[in-house]
Amino acid sequence: MTTVTKTRVGGGDLLWVAWRTHRTSILVTSGLVALAAVGMAVVSRYFVAWASSLNYPTYRVLEQFSSIGLLFALAAGMFWGAPLVAREYELRTHLLAWGQDVSASRWLAGQVALLGAVTACLAALAGVVSGVMLERVPKMGVDTIRVFERNVFEAAPQVQVGCALFAFALGVAVGALTRRTLPAMAITGIGFLGVGEVLARWGREHYLPPVRSFEAWSPVHHPLVPFTALPVDSGYADANGVPMGDQDWGCGGRNGIEPVECLRAHGAAGRYADYQPAERVELFRWIESGIFLVLAAGLLLLAWYWLRRARRV
Amino acid sequence: MVEFRIDKASGLPAYLQLARQVREALRLGWLKPGDRLPTVRDVVATSGVNANTVLKAYRELERAGLLEARQGSGTFVKATLGSVDPEVMDRLRAKLVDWVDEARAAGLENEDIDALVGSVLTEGERIEVP
Amino acid sequence: MTAVVETAGIAVRGLGKGYRSSVALRDCTFDLPAGRVAALVGANGAGKTTLLTVLSGLLRPDAGEFTLRPGERVAFVAQEKPVYKHLTPRVVLQLAARLNLVWDQARAQAWLERFDIPLDRRCGQLSGGQRTQVALAVAIGSRPTLLLLDEPLADLDPLARTEVMRDLLSEVADSGATVVMSTHIVTELSGVVDHLLLLAHGTLLADGDLDELLAAHVMVVGPRAQESPVRGEVLWDKHLDGQSLFLVRTPTTPVVSAPWVVRPVSLEDYVLALLSATRKGDVA
Numbered sequence: 001m002t003t004v005t006k007t008r009v010g011g012g013d014l015l016w017v018a019w020r021t022h023r024t025s026i027l028v029t030s031g032l033v034a035l036a037a038v039g040m041a042v043v044s045r046y047f048v049a050w051a052s053s054l055n056y057p058t059y060r061v062l063e064q065f066s067s068i069g070l071l072f073a074l075a076a077g078m079f080w081g082a083p084l085v086a087r088e089y090e091l092r093t094h095l096l097a098w099g100q101d102v103s104a105s106r107w108l109a110g111q112v113a114l115l116g117a118v119t120a121c122l123a124a125l126a127g128v129v130s131g132v133m134l135e136r137v138p139k140m141g142v143d144t145i146r147v148f149e150r151n152v153f154e155a156a157p158q159v160q161v162g163c164a165l166f167a168f169a170l171g172v173a174v175g176a177l178t179r180r181t182l183p184a185m186a187i188t189g190i191g192f193l194g195v196g197e198v199l200a201r202w203g204r205e206h207y208l209p210p211v212r213s214f215e216a217w218s219p220v221h222h223p224l225v226p227f228t229a230l231p232v233d234s235g236y237a238d239a240n241g242v243p244m245g246d247q248d249w250g251c252g253g254r255n256g257i258e259p260v261e262c263l264r265a266h267g268a269a270g271r272y273a274d275y276q277p278a279e280r281v282e283l284f285r286w287i288e289s290g291i292f293l294v295l296a297a298g299l300l301l302l303a304w305y306w307l308r309r310a311r312r313v
Numbered sequence: 314m315v316e317f318r319i320d321k322a323s324g325l326p327a328y329l330q331l332a333r334q335v336r337e338a339l340r341l342g343w344l345k346p347g348d349r350l351p352t353v354r355d356v357v358a359t360s361g362v363n364a365n366t367v368l369k370a371y372r373e374l375e376r377a378g379l380l381e382a383r384q385g386s387g388t389f390v391k392a393t394l395g396s397v398d399p400e401v402m403d404r405l406r407a408k409l410v411d412w413v414d415e416a417r418a419a420g421l422e423n424e425d426i427d428a429l430v431g432s433v434l435t436e437g438e439r440i441e442v443p
Numbered sequence: 444m445t446a447v448v449e450t451a452g453i454a455v456r457g458l459g460k461g462y463r464s465s466v467a468l469r470d471c472t473f474d475l476p477a478g479r480v481a482a483l484v485g486a487n488g489a490g491k492t493t494l495l496t497v498l499s500g501l502l503r504p505d506a507g508e509f510t511l512r513p514g515e516r517v518a519f520v521a522q523e524k525p526v527y528k529h530l531t532p533r534v535v536l537q538l539a540a541r542l543n544l545v546w547d548q549a550r551a552q553a554w555l556e557r558f559d560i561p562l563d564r565r566c567g568q569l570s571g572g573q574r575t576q577v578a579l580a581v582a583i584g585s586r587p588t589l590l591l592l593d594e595p596l597a598d599l600d601p602l603a604r605t606e607v608m609r610d611l612l613s614e615v616a617d618s619g620a621t622v623v624m625s626t627h628i629v630t631e632l633s634g635v636v637d638h639l640l641l642l643a644h645g646t647l648l649a650d651g652d653l654d655e656l657l658a659a660h661v662m663v664v665g666p667r668a669q670e671s672p673v674r675g676e677v678l679w680d681k682h683l684d685g686q687s688l689f690l691v692r693t694p695t696t697p698v699v700s701a702p703w704v705v706r707p708v709s710l711e712d713y714v715l716a717l718l719s720a721t722r723k724g725d726v727a
Contacts, residue, residue: 002549013541095521100542319634324707327634361609364616365637
């Protein structure tokens with residue numbers, strides 16, 4: 001008898017199947033990401049030396065370099081997540097994969113576990129490398145950088161891992177719903193960039209109640225928000241320091257007259273500003289990572305449920 | 314050993330075709346009492362006939378008293394179908410030659426004769442079917 | 444293999460499945476005894492693939508239910524004979540070995556070797572017929588007790604068709620598996636299958652033991668006439684210039700007098716007659 005019998009198709013089997021079907025893609029991608037990381041580390045080293053000799057604020061260029069992590073996340077979503085289920089449907093190989101002694105949802109779990117783990121590792125690597133690169137910036141004569149800015153905030157392993165897993169999960173879910181690879185890739189790309197943009201523009205500043213600073217009218221203006229902080233809101237406040245909202249009292253500094261008197265007449269005692277201080281950046285990175293991970297979990301659950309429904313093959 | 318063939322275009326059920334081929338082999342003396350028939354599996358493997366069909370044919374022949382199944386050792390020929398007496402054979406043949414001559418004289422070609430014989434035979438077969 | 448008591452293999456009750464714009468399967472009810480080799484026959488779009496996919500467990504029906512033998516091991520070879528094109532047959536078998544509770548590597552590999560399928564060439568470079576063999580090898584390696592085949596012979600040349608069918612029948616003769624096989628090629632089924640499931644427009648037109656079904660019908664042929672000289676339900680008739688044909692359901696073999704003749708009904712006669720009758724019915 002050559003028949004081999006087992007009581008259960010184990011997690012190891014499912015991981016092996018995932019590995020054997022995606023082996024080439026995993027190896028090539030990992031190689032490329034590693035190469036890019038090493039290459040960037042080397043380039044940034046010389047770049048820093050060259051830029052400081054020019055006395056040119058090149059950190060912005062470095063920031064762009066550091067967006068490699070986001071590029072990787074985008075790629076993970078579009079090239080691993082989106083086709084994962086959609087291509088199976090397109091090539092009809094799901095009928096082979098799910099027609100054995102493993103349910104579609106367990107098969108999916110194996111695939112997601114392996115590709116998700118690889119995605120997380122590579123994203124963490126990208127995050128570490130971009131973090132290291134940004135650390136070189138102060139040595140270039142710029143004292144501080146705005147840690148909440150795009151590409152700076154994200155240049156940390158936890159954010160990279162969160163958003164790469166989110167992109168991957170989005171791809172998986174969209175692929176399971178559309179069953180077509182190309183549309184799934186497009187929707188995943190747009191969706192990922194869109195969610196990232198929404199969080200960066202409108203979400204991030206609300207992760208924690210902001211710090212408020214208030215300054216009564218004075219002849220000299222002091223900056224209310226530290227250079228490195230994330231400004232949230234600002235305006236006029238009354239004597240108790242309570243914001244007075246966006247009201248138009250017609251006090252705009254026309255005819256060269258200081259509008260202060262006019263504002264004071266309306267009860268404004270000074271200016272206030274709300275901001276998120278730079279010290280919070282690590283915490284904020286964890287929060288953002290958490291948001292991405294919750295979204296990713298929800299999307300994977302949706303994909304899992306959708307496959308289990310089996311309403312169409 | 315008998316090699317089974319199924320005429321797929323024939324309206325005759327496959328198991329009856331197999332049974333008939335065994336009868337033919339018995340009649341022609343290719344199979345004698347005590348001979349072992351190929352196993353169902355062998356027939357399936359060599360002629361591509363469904364196992365249930367072979368089984369049904371063998372059972373049909375067992376019922377007719379021509380074969381017997383021996384537990385664990387296979388299916389064996391039990392009885393023979395008496396070969397036709399050569400004299401009778403000659404007489405039949407002579408009659409057929411006359412009949413063919415008559416048919417030719419009436420303008421029938423070989424094909425027509427085949428069709429006619431076929432239609433008479435299938436009518437007969439129909440009655441064989443249980 | 445001695446006297447076999449037939450046990451229920453598949454029991455299907457009121458199975459229905461619709462898609463957004465069409466009904467694929469309507470109130471299908473039948474029993475298929477275990478160990479049968481059944482042909483699932485019908486025109487394109489009759490619901491054959493839907494029925495097989497539901498039985499494979501990959502698709503949920505909207506209505507009805509079906510029961511299999513306890514512990515039934517189902518293998519499904521889909522119409523597309525899907526295999527991973529970037530992998531070799533050897534690796535596809537490795538995947539199947541991992542994904543199945545029961546796996547017979549020797550059997551699966553022997554199947555590929557018997558049909559000269561290169562084990563180490565990527566499946567994308569194989570012909571359609573060769574990919575069919577890979578898909579069949581996966582099914583055979585998993586030692587099924589219920590084998591569902593959707594158009595298994597479609598991509599094969601006539602010689603390969605005969606050989607594949609013969610070897611498949613040998614495999615199931617060994618294992619006693621039940622087979623349901625959809626096909627267009629009705630002319631090659633005699634002796635190959637012993638059970639018929641005939642579908643038209645998602646509805647089961649006929650099902651049962653093939654010999655019993657055919658024996659319960661006769662083809663009555665004779666001069667052009669309005670009515671069949673044989674009593675019984677006329678399922679189909681055809682009238683040519685000088686000839687009329689009637690397919691009649693009758694429990695006993697009728698006796699007719701010249702110029703009428705009664706012929707046994709072949710599977711092809713039966714299937715074509717029933718299918719063309721439903722087509723006429725649709726127009727009317």
